[in-house]
Amino acid sequence: MTSQDTLSMPWWCGHGSASRRGPHLEEQMKRSTSLPPPGGKLAVLLPGMGAVASTFIAGVLLARRGLGLPVGSLTQMGGLRVGGERVRLSQYLPLARMDQLVFGGWDIFPENVHEAALHSKVLEPAQLEPIREELEAIRPMKGVFHPQYVKRLHGTHVKTGATKADLVEQVRQDIRAFLRDKDCTRAVAVWCGSTETYVAADQVHASRRAFEAGLLENAPSITNSQLYAWACIQEGVAFANGSPNLAVDFPAAAELARHHEVVLAGKDFKTGQTLMKTVIAPALKARMLGVRGWFSTNILGNRDGEVLDDPESFRSKEITKRGVLEEILQTGDHPELYGDLFHKVRIEYYPPRGDAKEGWDNIDLFGWLGYPMQMKIDFLCRDSILAAPIVLDLALLMDLAQRAGRIGTQDWLGFYFKSPMTDAGHSAEHDLFPQERRLKNTLRAMMGDEARGPSSTERDD
Amino acid sequence: MTSQDTLSMPWWCGHGSASRRGPHLEEQMKRSTSLPPPGGKLAVLLPGMGAVASTFIAGVLLARRGLGLPVGSLTQMGGLRVGGERVRLSQYLPLARMDQLVFGGWDIFPENVHEAALHSKVLEPAQLEPIREELEAIRPMKGVFHPQYVKRLHGTHVKTGATKADLVEQVRQDIRAFLRDKDCTRAVAVWCGSTETYVAADQVHASRRAFEAGLLENAPSITNSQLYAWACIQEGVAFANGSPNLAVDFPAAAELARHHEVVLAGKDFKTGQTLMKTVIAPALKARMLGVRGWFSTNILGNRDGEVLDDPESFRSKEITKRGVLEEILQTGDHPELYGDLFHKVRIEYYPPRGDAKEGWDNIDLFGWLGYPMQMKIDFLCRDSILAAPIVLDLALLMDLAQRAGRIGTQDWLGFYFKSPMTDAGHSAEHDLFPQERRLKNTLRAMMGDEARGPSSTERDD
Amino acid sequence: MTSQDTLSMPWWCGHGSASRRGPHLEEQMKRSTSLPPPGGKLAVLLPGMGAVASTFIAGVLLARRGLGLPVGSLTQMGGLRVGGERVRLSQYLPLARMDQLVFGGWDIFPENVHEAALHSKVLEPAQLEPIREELEAIRPMKGVFHPQYVKRLHGTHVKTGATKADLVEQVRQDIRAFLRDKDCTRAVAVWCGSTETYVAADQVHASRRAFEAGLLENAPSITNSQLYAWACIQEGVAFANGSPNLAVDFPAAAELARHHEVVLAGKDFKTGQTLMKTVIAPALKARMLGVRGWFSTNILGNRDGEVLDDPESFRSKEITKRGVLEEILQTGDHPELYGDLFHKVRIEYYPPRGDAKEGWDNIDLFGWLGYPMQMKIDFLCRDSILAAPIVLDLALLMDLAQRAGRIGTQDWLGFYFKSPMTDAGHSAEHDLFPQERRLKNTLRAMMGDEARGPSSTERDD
Amino acid sequence: MTSQDTLSMPWWCGHGSASRRGPHLEEQMKRSTSLPPPGGKLAVLLPGMGAVASTFIAGVLLARRGLGLPVGSLTQMGGLRVGGERVRLSQYLPLARMDQLVFGGWDIFPENVHEAALHSKVLEPAQLEPIREELEAIRPMKGVFHPQYVKRLHGTHVKTGATKADLVEQVRQDIRAFLRDKDCTRAVAVWCGSTETYVAADQVHASRRAFEAGLLENAPSITNSQLYAWACIQEGVAFANGSPNLAVDFPAAAELARHHEVVLAGKDFKTGQTLMKTVIAPALKARMLGVRGWFSTNILGNRDGEVLDDPESFRSKEITKRGVLEEILQTGDHPELYGDLFHKVRIEYYPPRGDAKEGWDNIDLFGWLGYPMQMKIDFLCRDSILAAPIVLDLALLMDLAQRAGRIGTQDWLGFYFKSPMTDAGHSAEHDLFPQERRLKNTLRAMMGDEARGPSSTERDD
Numbered sequence A, B, C, D: 001m002t003s004q005d006t007l008s009m010p011w012w013c014g015h016g017s018a019s020r021r022g023p024h025l026e027e028q029m030k031r032s033t034s035l036p037p038p039g040g041k042l043a044v045l046l047p048g049m050g051a052v053a054s055t056f057i058a059g060v061l062l063a064r065r066g067l068g069l070p071v072g073s074l075t076q077m078g079g080l081r082v083g084g085e086r087v088r089l090s091q092y093l094p095l096a097r098m099d100q101l102v103f104g105g106w107d108i109f110p111e112n113v114h115e116a117a118l119h120s121k122v123l124e125p126a127q128l129e130p131i132r133e134e135l136e137a138i139r140p141m142k143g144v145f146h147p148q149y150v151k152r153l154h155g156t157h158v159k160t161g162a163t164k165a166d167l168v169e170q171v172r173q174d175i176r177a178f179l180r181d182k183d184c185t186r187a188v189a190v191w192c193g194s195t196e197t198y199v200a201a202d203q204v205h206a207s208r209r210a211f212e213a214g215l216l217e218n219a220p221s222i223t224n225s226q227l228y229a230w231a232c233i234q235e236g237v238a239f240a241n242g243s244p245n246l247a248v249d250f251p252a253a254a255e256l257a258r259h260h261e262v263v264l265a266g267k268d269f270k271t272g273q274t275l276m277k278t279v280i281a282p283a284l285k286a287r288m289l290g291v292r293g294w295f296s297t298n299i300l301g302n303r304d305g306e307v308l309d310d311p312e313s314f315r316s317k318e319i320t321k322r323g324v325l326e327e328i329l330q331t332g333d334h335p336e337l338y339g340d341l342f343h344k345v346r347i348e349y350y351p352p353r354g355d356a357k358e359g360w361d362n363i364d365l366f367g368w369l370g371y372p373m374q375m376k377i378d379f380l381c382r383d384s385i386l387a388a389p390i391v392l393d394l395a396l397l398m399d400l401a402q403r404a405g406r407i408g409t410q411d412w413l414g415f416y417f418k419s420p421m422t423d424a425g426h427s428a429e430h431d432l433f434p435q436e437r438r439l440k441n442t443l444r445a446m447m448g449d450e451a452r453g454p455s456s457t458e459r460d461d
């Protein structure tokens, strides 16, 4: 970790003057002042406090005490090159520190975070002992829950309200109360709730006005996650979406975010199998190797797996998991290599495995004169262990972007998502390395430094 | 393929004026004229005409007749973006066309290329029928062979000479005779011969003068591949090295190449397992995931496998295969993530498999709070099928670079090599994607176009 | 192969006199004469002439000419021990010889067997050339086909008839005509047709009388395969069932078989993944290792895969594939080891793979003090290559059993089936090795030899 | 074996009279008395108290207290059928109970068993807490150690003596002292020490007399394990050998065992990869599928792996691991299927994995007409977890055999060994299931019950 690395001067002295920023960045910012220091406490609000959320919280609490390393977190472990020097992100950027975070959230079950952590069986119980009291003290607020969007769960700890608009209002009050009670200066939200059934955006999602009418009329295409998101945006709370749910991925949410000057990001954390896919597919393409088929299956036994066992929830996930290859391989440009690609993705609920998901991929590729080859990738990963550091990075980087005056969809955070949200009209980048470059260049730009230049052949760190 | 992409003007009209070239490129070129069109026939000379060489030659002959696609070859299938447009490399660059190539080479066995192709069991015999006569007509010249550098082979088709200097002279005469007899305007060489036992560079390799003395004195540290290389450079023939042998990777060769204004590249084709390693390791690092161990084994049954069954030859290969991870993961910068990395590579001769090599990797990684995960990659590849398109690309790109007036080690061709050669003092880049960017930006620079700029977030094609 | 191994004396001289047979066998035989020699031609009738059937036929034709080995066939390659001596089955038993077989069958598409073999892409086209004419001459008779039982196929080469009884009658005429035209003394049938949707046996299947009424009334629970089976039994033709369809697995068929003194066997060829399961599960049990979960997936792209892509057809297959573990592990006897076993089986239609099915298994096991372990088995098999020798063995062994006077379900043939049929009230044996012992002891008993005795510790070959 | 021994009364009441026993059994028994009940304490002496030994001891102590299940142990968890009834072995056989065992042994390091268990990192430290004191109280006696037989270890806790004979004498005194001090009525020994370098048996091993001369002359072909074995046999202590060392596998040891009426068994525990091999190879053979190649590699990082990293120790292991396939597949009987089999076994020391060994197998098989298929088996096992229950079973079954009056090599215990020891002139059975049958029938015979008869088709439990 990096708590010991104290820069002798605060980051904002002498960095980041507006004059050094490029015009591209300028356009996306509402005001061109330099970044304020991250004083005070930052509330990290998590709608959905299950495996990922509890692993994230417990890990931060342990890391604060020096009892664990936040491995997988760029903001805590990573660095980049600036003007020939390699600096740690935590020193370079005016990020909130881990000890400035205060955790809260909502769930449809009343378990506290210690109970949630035990039930999700990700971390060893013994490891939770030193932080047990802190975890027990974090209790979810009552959730907003219409069960038709998550068929396998039967929530008991839920708000009631005549209309969806009422429920939004209640969430807004929760946020205000939390900030007040916990003495926080600001908040960010990261959706860690269950995957909802696939519900396409429709007219109700087309504009702020239509959506607000829909809230009053209990429009069925408005799902739970959208209610949280709507409340957050109205309260000026940046919102990142870790699931494949629409949540904030529709025009009305973008409009509302512009109005309230709030940043958004999503969707669906990119962790195990898809992470690897967005690296191996570009490699095959870099070498002009053909691909005839790609079969991916996953076995997992956590509650997320149980939810995804419902075909309608799986459909949401399948969409975010399947889009990846076509975009990377640019099927259209290379019909002879990728034109016939058959891509199939499966998620199998398999209780013996718990959170220790296994993703097995078979790739049927071909080379010189069409000769067939195969690759198998068996990733014995741990779902929440891979997702937790992403939650941390998103909380800190969203807060940074918000403080930097950025507004709306932060597509440079696509690095963290299976199905990166973009502004209307832009196509998503799925390849991990351009995503990484984009993220790092955006951070450099925020700090007024130059992007890694055209003749740079070094890696982007 | 590309019939629709017709450039209205040949590439060299109006492009590539010196004024548009950056200074970096300028330094590497002896003269700043524009690139001459690739007229006449290009001899492709292959020291070592076994599995890779015969698969390469047969594939080109088949592709010429429309009987097969040169999959895996960037020069034939790939493209890049220039000023917002995507162009095919074969149209963008003044490369020799496949039908301008004439094949020749040396081997220590007298088999013609049809026989070599049958014996190596890579391509289906039936597929060779249409080009059988062409293949039979290509007969290796007698090889230079001191058996102590390849213990498992007992060559019968070999030159004799009192000194190594004599043998170099014989190879030079072979080259001149070939160019004359086959009516070629120029030649490139790609070493496709066996892996030699590990022999470290010593004083003999330190300068041109020392090496020439060594040739006369039969210095034992001068191996067979170095004799071919020395002859090629003296004849102005660009030399690329597909094996882990030193061949041209020592100061005297660099000196000689500068003197004769010849381009060099190497070493050891990057094909199956190592190719994947140079993609997966950067992905783990991009996400700050730790790695405790990486075990790689390979089973293969071709003649290359038989040669590598000799521990001394394996040692050469082990060195090129092992260097990769440390450089990519920057162990020093991230001791908590990569400091304890245990990396082991094995090659196992296993006759049942023939050329259909299987590379199996186990990666022990760790994430959030140190929790362990594993990844297994089983690559059922085909050795020569992956190597053949690299031979084609290297022949064409080396010829281009030579015609463009470049001199010495072409480190931008590192994309194709397990152990990329660099000029003295430069460290090698192993990560596939920076290598790809470097290669493409070098090609753009050769053509007088701008590199992909700093704010570019698109993939580099 | 063994065609050249001619015993100097026919098998039946001096062997197998009734006096040496045990009482157990006696009960199952209608007459206690010695086995007649297999004179004349044996018709092998295949309802369903797709991948398995064409691979079987082509292989026998090639083997007859010495152009291929019937690997995987016990009757052709295997042996057993009799009284201390190891003998080849083909010498020991009075089996029909491969050159006495005449092939015929039915399909719902008019392709001849050469076309079927090409379409199914199992054998290399070049390999079929020497037997092309023989294969072309084998043309399927029109099939019996009610499409609701195989939703993905749209047969064009089908019989018409007012009632299912009419269709049975037409099949009976086909059989009689075939035997007459091809000059065969007798026939056996092996169902190689598609998997039907799952249709449970009901009242119609309870007795011969009810079934015959059902045939006249077009009872919907009577499927296509049952019509062929009914016709065969009435014609005295032994019937083995290679698919999970009921076909002959219901009381009325058993009753009819007893009446006509016909032998039956089934069901669902045990080939790749399930074959391995019936070996690995017993090993874990032999060593008292626990199993918490077993996940099996299959990717395949042949027509069988396409049919099984229909959930209703898959259901039939799932039932035969899933029953295996519970029986072998005797969950009830070992609740602490196998009580919580979660077993999931998937079949995924994946066209890139064709007939080259891949079965991937993950087994979650545990040992001493409950410590978890995992095993992964990736079987890159070939569906029809594994099934073809089973068709050959079943044809010859059913004919033998029929000639030996056996009647009804031949449970000793369970060795070949995923879901071994037994007589009512008997439980099935799934473990491969007891199945093998049972098969071999039954053959010994048929020949009047002693079973391998209790003190035998040698393997059963 | 002993099928004729049908006894209506419990075995120790008057059965086992010589007249009813077959001659084969008779030879192996020294006296025809009935089996005494297992009163008193049984010393379990372990030369080598590392990972396997400490896991075994800790597991028994935990199981005694109901804190863990002895999974993998036939004597504790398994059963068999006797006369139609299924009985648990622990009830059927007069075995010592777990709470009658007293643990001791020797090591060349002074760590107590708690320390050894912690260092070997097999069991969770928290799990050892309840039995910590018991474990700490078990301290190894000083080892006999000539370091040339285990090159990677540098023992510090070793006996000194002028001759090997002196060292044997010291071990004998240790045994007598242990029995006296711990108040045990008898002892068995199970070698759990390191694998020694390969040392072939020579003249010194040919007879008791020659061996005793060798002990006095410090003959270099007498290794450490042989010294323990010699001492044990002289003290009447049954000796089972878990490693590939010769230990008791030579004529002089057999002679001594006959003289002292002691039982022996070995060698090399059959646990992960080899266990699976002895199940899958018989399955392929049962189905007459051909095998062209079998490649097995293992990665492991425990001390055993470190020892085996020495080529001379690996050679011992390679021999026991490689013999398996040829015997099972009966290469000679099936040259067309197994004649060209290429079998390669590798063990790779790979510290990141600790005791969690991974065995990866690739099998190149072929079927109908020679078409190739592949199987991969990846066994993520735990070495000591698989070995510990074998130590328990061997201790109890050797004690039983000893009490039953059996003498010399107990080949029916081959079920537990990679390289089953047999009496001179007998070939070993490697197939797991005949081994299981043999073991169970021997136990039935010891108890005077009938072996599972010839017509039995049920599994052998």
Ligand SMILES: NC(=O)c1ccc[n+]([C@@H]2O[C@H](COP(=O)([O-])OP(=O)(O)OC[C@H]3O[C@@H](n4cnc5c(N)ncnc54)[C@H](O)[C@@H]3O)[C@@H](O)[C@H]2O)c1
Pocket (backbone or CB within 6 Å): A047, A048, A049, A050, A051, A052, A053, A106, A107, A108, A109, A120, A143, A144, A145, A146, A150, A153, A191, A192, A193, A194, A195, A224, A225, A242, A243, A244, A268, A269, A270, A271, A272, A302, A303, A304, A382, A383, A384, A386, A387
């Ligand atoms: N690697 C990963 O773990 C990973 C990767 C990508 C996406 N995700 C997504 O992250 C999300 C969380 O995953 P998880 O493993 O923690 O799942 P989980 O089931 O353990 O936790 C989800 C929690 O959300 C709660 N919830 C459901 N609906 C809610 C609502 N309307 N309001 C409040 N709470 C609600 C559930 O009760 C549960 O506690 C899922 O959507 C999952 O698909 C996870």
Ligand SMILES: NC(=O)c1ccc[n+]([C@@H]2O[C@H](COP(=O)([O-])OP(=O)(O)OC[C@H]3O[C@@H](n4cnc5c(N)ncnc54)[C@H](O)[C@@H]3O)[C@@H](O)[C@H]2O)c1
Pocket (backbone or CB within 6 Å): B047, B048, B049, B050, B051, B052, B053, B106, B107, B108, B109, B120, B143, B144, B145, B146, B150, B153, B191, B192, B193, B194, B195, B224, B225, B242, B243, B244, B268, B269, B270, B271, B272, B302, B303, B304, B382, B383, B384, B386, B387
């Ligand atoms: N994927 C790949 O195939 C791959 C990848 C990286 C490197 N390589 C390297 O490429 C080279 C060729 O591989 P291959 O599979 O074709 O091997 P191969 O054994 O089939 O062919 C090598 C040929 O070189 C010949 N040879 C050896 N010494 C010679 C000499 N002194 N002069 C002339 N000929 C000589 C041999 O007789 C043989 O015909 C090897 O060094 C191999 O390590 C191959």
Ligand SMILES: NC(=O)c1ccc[n+]([C@@H]2O[C@H](COP(=O)([O-])OP(=O)(O)OC[C@H]3O[C@@H](n4cnc5c(N)ncnc54)[C@H](O)[C@@H]3O)[C@@H](O)[C@H]2O)c1
Pocket (backbone or CB within 6 Å): C047, C048, C049, C050, C051, C052, C053, C106, C107, C108, C109, C120, C143, C144, C145, C146, C150, C153, C191, C192, C193, C194, C195, C224, C225, C242, C243, C244, C268, C269, C270, C271, C272, C302, C303, C304, C382, C383, C384, C386, C387
């Ligand atoms: N390893 C194996 O290949 C394997 C293992 C177990 C079971 N099976 C079963 O064997 C059967 C054949 O497999 P395949 O790979 O040859 O499939 P296939 O699809 O290639 O062949 C089946 C044929 O049956 C025909 N058919 C369907 N309904 C028919 C009807 N009513 N009458 C006549 N013909 C009909 C189809 O047209 C097709 O030609 C399937 O049921 C399959 O499930 C195969």
Ligand SMILES: NC(=O)c1ccc[n+]([C@@H]2O[C@H](COP(=O)([O-])OP(=O)(O)OC[C@H]3O[C@@H](n4cnc5c(N)ncnc54)[C@H](O)[C@@H]3O)[C@@H](O)[C@H]2O)c1
Pocket (backbone or CB within 6 Å): D047, D048, D049, D050, D051, D052, D053, D106, D107, D108, D109, D120, D143, D144, D145, D146, D150, D153, D191, D192, D193, D194, D195, D224, D225, D242, D243, D244, D268, D269, D270, D271, D272, D302, D303, D304, D307, D382, D383, D384, D386, D387
């Ligand atoms: N699955 C398995 O674990 C398995 C399977 C087959 C065989 N084995 C064999 O079992 C044996 C024990 O395996 P382990 O994993 O416990 O190894 P380990 O290295 O943890 O333990 C072996 C112990 O033997 C001690 N030792 C070495 N020489 C000795 C001597 N002369 N006298 C007394 N002690 C001595 C060492 O100090 C060490 O403590 C090895 O030979 C191994 O090959 C183990």
Ligand code: NA
Pocket (backbone or CB within 6 Å): A051, A052, A302, A304, A383, A384, A387
């Ligand atoms: Na999750």
Ligand code: NA
Pocket (backbone or CB within 6 Å): D051, D052, D302, D304, D383, D384, D387
């Ligand atoms: Na061990």
